[in-house]
Amino acid sequence: MSGIQYLFPEYEVVRNDDRCIRCRVCERQCANEVHCYDEGRDKMFSDESKCVNCQRCVSLCPTRALKIVKSDCRLRENANWDSDTIREIYKQAGSGGVLLSSMGNPKPLPVYWDKILINASQVTNPSIDPLREPMETRVFLGKKPEKIVRGEDGRLVTDLPPQLELSLPVMFSAMSYGSISYNAHASLARAAAELGTCYNTGEGGLHEDFYPYGPHTIVQVASGRFGVHEDYLEAGAAIEIKMGQGAKPGIGGHLPGAKVGPDVSRTRMIPEGSDAISPAPHHDIYSIEDLRQLVWSLKEATGHRKPVIVKVAAVHNIAAIASGIARSGADILAIDGFRGGTGAAPTRIRDNVGIPVELALAAVDQRLRDEGIRSQVSLVVGGSIRSSADVVKAVALGADACYIATAAVLALGCHLCRTCQSGKCNWGIATQRPDLVKRLNPDIGSERLINLLTAWKHEIKELMGGMGINSIEALRGNRKMLRGVGLNETELRILGIAHAGE
Amino acid sequence: MRKIDTVGMDFEALNALLRTTQGDTELENCLGQRFIGAGMGPRRITIRGVPGNALGAYLNGASIEVFGNAQDAVGDTMNAGSIIVHGSIGDTAGYAMRGGKIYVEGNAGYRAGIHMKAYREHVPVIVIGGRAGSFLGEYQAGGVIIVLGRHTDGRPIVSNFPCTGMHGGKLFLRSSCETIRFPDQVTARAAQPEDLEEIRGILEEYCGIFGLDARDLLQAPFTVVTPDSANPYRQMYVPN
Numbered sequence: 112m113s114g115i116q117y118l119f120p121e122y123e124v125v126r127n128d129d130r131c132i133r134c135r136v137c138e139r140q141c142a143n144e145v146h147c148y149d150e151g152r153d154k155m156f157s158d159e160s161k162c163v164n165c166q167r168c169v170s171l172c173p174t175r176a177l178k179i180v181k182s183d184c185r186l187r188e189n190a191n192w193d194s195d196t197i198r199e200i201y202k203q204a205g206s207g208g209v210l211l212s213s214m215g216n217p218k219p220l221p222v223y224w225d226k227i228l229i230n231a232s233q234v235t236n237p238s239i240d241p242l243r244e245p246m247e248t249r250v251f252l253g254k255k256p257e258k259i260v261r262g263e264d265g266r267l268v269t270d271l272p273p274q275l276e277l278s279l280p281v282m283f284s285a286m287s288y289g290s291i292s293y294n295a296h297a298s299l300a301r302a303a304a305e306l307g308t309c310y311n312t313g314e315g316g317l318h319e320d321f322y323p324y325g326p327h328t329i330v331q332v333a334s335g336r337f338g339v340h341e342d343y344l345e346a347g348a349a350i351e352i353k354m355g356q357g358a359k360p361g362i363g364g365h366l367p368g369a370k371v372g373p374d375v376s377r378t379r380m381i382p383e384g385s386d387a388i389s390p391a392p393h394h395d396i397y398s399i400e401d402l403r404q405l406v407w408s409l410k411e412a413t414g415h416r417k418p419v420i421v422k423v424a425a426v427h428n429i430a431a432i433a434s435g436i437a438r439s440g441a442d443i444l445a446i447d448g449f450r451g452g453t454g455a456a457p458t459r460i461r462d463n464v465g466i467p468v469e470l471a472l473a474a475v476d477q478r479l480r481d482e483g484i485r486s487q488v489s490l491v492v493g494g495s496i497r498s499s500a501d502v503v504k505a506v507a508l509g510a511d512a513c514y515i516a517t518a519a520v521l522a523l524g525c526h527l528c529r530t531c532q533s534g535k536c537n538w539g540i541a542t543q544r545p546d547l548v549k550r551l552n553p554d555i556g557s558e559r560l561i562n563l564l565t566a567w568k569h570e571i572k573e574l575m576g577g578m579g580i581n582s583i584e585a586l587r588g589n590r591k592m593l594r595g596v597g598l599n600e601t602e603l604r605i606l607g608i609a610h611a612g613e
Numbered sequence: 614m615r616k617i618d619t620v621g622m623d624f625e626a627l628n629a630l631l632r633t634t635q636g637d638t639e640l641e642n643c644l645g646q647r648f649i650g651a652g653m654g655p656r657r658i659t660i661r662g663v664p665g666n667a668l669g670a671y672l673n674g675a676s677i678e679v680f681g682n683a684q685d686a687v688g689d690t691m692n693a694g695s696i697i698v699h700g701s702i703g704d705t706a707g708y709a710m711r712g713g714k715i716y717v718e719g720n721a722g723y724r725a726g727i728h729m730k731a732y733r734e735h736v737p738v739i740v741i742g743g744r745a746g747s748f749l750g751e752y753q754a755g756g757v758i759i760v761l762g763r764h765t766d767g768r769p770i771v772s773n774f775p776c777t778g779m780h781g782g783k784l785f786l787r788s789s790c791e792t793i794r795f796p797d798q799v800t801a802r803a804a805q806p807e808d809l810e811e812i813r814g815i816l817e818e819y820c821g822i823f824g825l826d827a828r829d830l831l832q833a834p835f836t837v838v839t840p841d842s843a844n845p846y847r848q849m850y851v852p853n
Contacts, residue, residue, distance in 0.1 A: 199853060208851030332690075335728065336709035340692040341652040341673040368844045380711055380732040381754060385781055385843040390752055394727050395686050395705045404647065408670040408689065411628050412652030458853045532852060 117201040120159035123182050124168075130176035131155055137168035137177060142535040142547055165528035167537035199458070210458035213531035213541070215358060215450045215495055215517060218462050222450075223469035223602070224501045228611055230592040231577040238579050241572035247582035248279040248568055250512055252349075252489040253418045253442045272442060273418045275329075275349050278307030279568045280506055280583050283560075284447075284493045284514030285331050285353065285422070287313030289366045289375045289387065290454035290531070291520070292548040293320075295540045298523055298556030300324040305557065306564050311514075312338075314353055314364065314389060316378040322346050329420065332409065334363060335389035337379040341412065349443070350409050351420040354393070354402070357451030357494035360424030360465045364389035365455070370534055370543050399435035406440045418442035425449060425471035425494060426464075430478035437479055437488045445514060446471050448494020452517040454541055455532035468494040469508065473606045476509025476588060499570035508606065509588040522563045523556045614659075619643050624665065631658070640664075645684070650675050655694070666703070669696045672713060685722070688715045691737070697822055704746070707739050710756070714738040714815075718823050720764055723772075724748040731755025731782060740819045747772040750838070754781040759812055761830060762787045769793060776801075779840045785812055790836040798842065804835035 124145060133153060138146040143161040146168065148154075164179045188194045199210055232238040239246065253274035260268040283299050296318060299310040304327040311329040316338015321328065330347030332339050344350055355361065366375075366387035376383040396402050406419050421436045422445035423429070429446065436444050448468025453461065472492045479485040492505050493514030502513050521527070524538040531541035539551030571583075580586050594611040595603050603610055614637040619627055624646040631638065631649070636656060640649070643662030648670055650658050655674040663681045670689040682700035691710040701719030709728045712735035720743035727748065729737055737756035743764035749771045750758050762770040770788040776799045785804065786793070795801045809831055816827040 202851050202853060206851040209849050210853035211850040212853045336690045339671070339690050339709070340711070341654070341671050344652065344671065376732075380735070381730055382732065382781065382843070385754065388728075388752060388754070388778070388780065390728065390778075394724055394751070395689065395708055404666055404686070407624075408648050408651055408667045408686075411624070411648040412671045414632060457850075530852065532850075 117205065118160075118198060119182065119184050119186075120162065121182055122159055122162045122164045122179050124157035124159050124162055125178045125180055126155060126157065127176045128154075130174040132174055132176075134173060136171050136173065140167050140171050140537060142537050142542075142544070143533075163528040163530040163533075164526075165530070165537050166526045211455055211532050212458040212461055212529060213453060213455055214527060214529040215452045216462050217529070220449075221467065222495075223467055223598075223606065224497070224504055226596050226598050226602075227469070227504050227606070227608065228594050228596060229500065229503060229507070229574060229578070230594070232579040236579045239576040239581050241569070241576045244576075245581065246572045246576060247584065248571055250277050250280045250583050251275065252277065252491065252511055254488065255486040257486060273349075273416055275309065275418050275443070276307075277309065277512060279564065279571065280510070280512035281496075281502055281564055281567060282308050282329070282491070282512060282514050283310035283519050284445075284451075284516040285311040285313040285329075285351065285356075286454070286516055286520075287315030287331075287337075287366070288318055288378050289313075289315040289370055289543070291540055292536075292542055292551060293318065293374065294548050294551040294553050294556065295520070295523060296321060297553035298551065298560060299519065300328065301553060301557035302560035302564070303327040305561050308564070309348055311351060312347075315366070315375065315387070316380065317343050317346055318374070318378045331422075332405075333389050334391070334393045335387060337381065337387055337389075340380070344409065344413050344417075347417065349418045349420055350413065351422050351445065352393075352402075352405055352409070352441075353422050354396075355422065355424035355426075355447065356453065357424045357447030357449050357465055357468065358453035359456040359460045360426050360449070361391060362457065362460055363391040367534075372543050375543060399439055402436065402441075403439040410440070420445050420491070422447060424451075425466045425468050427466060429466070429471045430474040433475040433488075434478055434482055434484070437482075437484045441488055443489045443491060443511075444475070445491040445493065446475060447514070448492065450495035451493055452495075452520070453531075468492050469504075470602075470605050472505060472510055473508050473590075477607055480588075499567040500574065502567065503571055503574045503586070504593060506583055506586050507589050507592045508608075509590075511587060518563070519560060522559045523551060524559075614639050616641060619646060619662070622646065624648055643681070650677050653694075669694070672696065674713075682719070688713070691715070693735070699823070701743065707737065710737045710739075711735050712737050714740070716740045716819050716822060718742045720744050720746075721749075721760075722746045724751055726750045726753055726756070726758040726784075728752040728754060729756040729758065729782060738815055740815060742819075742823065744768055745771045745775075747774050748777060749775040750779055750782070750784045751776070752778040752780070753784065753840075756782045757785070757812065757815065758782070759785040759815065760787065762833075776838050776840075779838070780843055781840060783811075784838040786836045786838070787830065787833050788836060789834045793836075795838060799838050799840050801836055801838045804837040808837045809835060 251274040254272040303310040314333035325346040331351045333353040368384045420443040421441040425448045449465030489511040492510045496513045536542040593608045639659040645665040647665035650669045652671040653675040660679045667686040672691040672694040674693045678697045683702045685703035687706040693712040696715045698717045704722035706725045721741045723746040740759045820827045
């Protein structure tokens with residue numbers, strides 16, 4: 112029985128032999144070793160069973176001789192037992208292992224962004240043309256004063272708690288060095304600096320080469336505390352405590368020893384080849400009071416000069432959790448929705464745990480307003496922000512800024528093949544293999560990221576202008592600008608928006 | 614030496630004052646102020662009384678000596694320096710510490726040395742004079758933890774579940790550990806002379822501080838615990 116191959120390859124490599132010039136680029140480019148050349152027959156062959164459909168060979172084939180298609184050889188699936196479900200059973204029956212997947216939840220669960228529509232001015236209030244009129248996309252993240260205070264001399268007291276200034280309400284969210292490559296980090300760091308926003312180290316420490324980008328870097332502190340030391344904390348513009356991640360709420364992280372090479376080892380400050388294990392909880396945090404202690408220890412260690420972010424996954428009782436975090440002394444609360452990406456997460460967790468960030472955001476913003484503590488924290492949301500329209504909708508639902516990561520790696524060339532965990536990313540992003548890493552040129556990578564967010568910034572201005580709004584400040588929490596389509600009463604109530612036509 | 618009477622001073626005021634002073638400093642009448650010395654580089658801080666949680670968090674080279682007990686999270690994510698406590702300490706001491714040393718005269722609470730790491734020349738050390746609570750050395754990824762069992766209340770040298778998830782470093786218990794249960798992924802064995810040679814220097818320094826004799830300590834049997842693999846979870850997954 113053990114010899115039977117239960118799993119038929121998911122993809123077919125279709126090669127147009129008339130077009131193929133036997134240049135063998137596909138063979139050299141595929142780290143999964145799908146393609147090979149038979150000299151005797153002067154022919155290229157492929158082993159589809161190794162193909163992950165990352166499209167690297169397709170993109171680099173000089174004669175467009177290749178395409179990868181989903182195989183039409185189907186299992187006998189039905190509405191209950193679909194092909195993926197059956198395949199997963201075979202994999203587990205063959206290995207006894209926990210299913211491990213990459214990138215965000217692929218299940219057809221509701222994407223509320225797509226069921227929310229944005230308003231525009233007609234007749235009764237003028238829209239604004241962003242090409243000719245000033246439009247403010249700058250935001251400041253951090254605690255805001257509750258009221259205006261004047262000193263004895265009558266002048267305004269302007270010493271605010273530390274703020275993070277962004278030129279647009281979009282940052283690159285946490286991806287650790289280890290899960291992504293040096294060149295991917297270099298691209299993000301340079302783009303963030305050029306754009307006037309921030310990227311995020313993730314929990315893998317900060318590579319020594321990237322310290323100059325510190326003013327545009329958010330340094331993360333997670334349960335494993337990898338690479339966390341005084342210089343690291345001092346280097347960042349803000350410090351993020353990672354309590355959870357949207358793709359895998361409630362569990363920790365695990366970078367396999369195979370990915371801990373000399374450079375990752377130096378940055379994480381752990382021995383080469385040893386597993387980097389981030390325990391599920393911070394073992395010193397069992398309560399909001401304990402979280403408060405970590406927040407304040409970071410503030411004390413950095414002389415109260417840096418805002419502290421607490422990042423949590425969007426889960427069922429997120430509004431109550433957010434209220435606690437707002438009271439913990441955190442300056443910024445980041446909420447990561449269940450469609451957020453990951454370099455590796457157990458499939459069952461990724462696909463079944465957590466809630467959509469749209470609902471979490473609306474619930475949290477409302478709760479903090481109801482409790483009169485909304486100005487104590489800024490709100491950042493991530494977990495699949497895919498476009499400028501998602502950003503505008505998020506801001507109107509109450510966010511101060513958004514985090515993007517999947518969109519950012521797509522800009523770098525990711526094709527969402529969702530096999531990051533293999534470490535064989537042909538696009539040089541989710542890999543530590545030097546021959547693969549060098550495929551991502553940071554000059555080009557950073558330029559593509561800058562292009563993406565420059566385009567989004569224009570679109571954000573146009574969307575705002577259409578509504579007659581000239582600043583992010585005036586859009587934030589402005590839910591009257593949103594309407595739902597095809598949503599039920601409960602969904603509309605939680606989102607705090609009316610149905611289209613109302 | 615500069616002296617600061619900390620009576621009535623909250624932790625923000627105390628730490629702000631500490632940050633603006635240089636050189637050796639003595640804190641008197643300390644009563645629970647948290648985060649003392651957080652992130653501080655080389656200097657000497659002497660504390661009389663009981664400092665609060667997260668004493669010496671992210672410590673980066675300072676030497677802290679406490680004449681009294683300390684509370685939870687001593688030396689959290691410490692990078693370098695030393696913390697000496699002439700008393701006992703609370704839970705999660707040395708969480709993720711990567712360098713420096715924590716020497717405790719008395720007992721430690723839960724989860725001492727959790728996720729302690731080592732990296733190149735950084736080899737963190739925790740020595741606990743008395744006994745340790747449950748989950749000692751949990752997720753230990755590097756460094757050396759030594760428990761001397763000099764407590765006199767007759768309780769075991771360590772409570773439940775020591776070394777859970779351990780995947781690096783070494784743990785020494787001054788006991789034959791017959792009644793202690795260790796998890797499957799570690800090896801616990803009687804220490805050999807060469808094992809003890811590794812920690813002789815540490816013990817001599819410790820004994821010098823607390824007025825003990827290292828030779829006496831080394832007379833008793835030690836158990837040494839090491840992990841079986843630096844990659845304990847490799848086989849658990851199947852790519853999907």
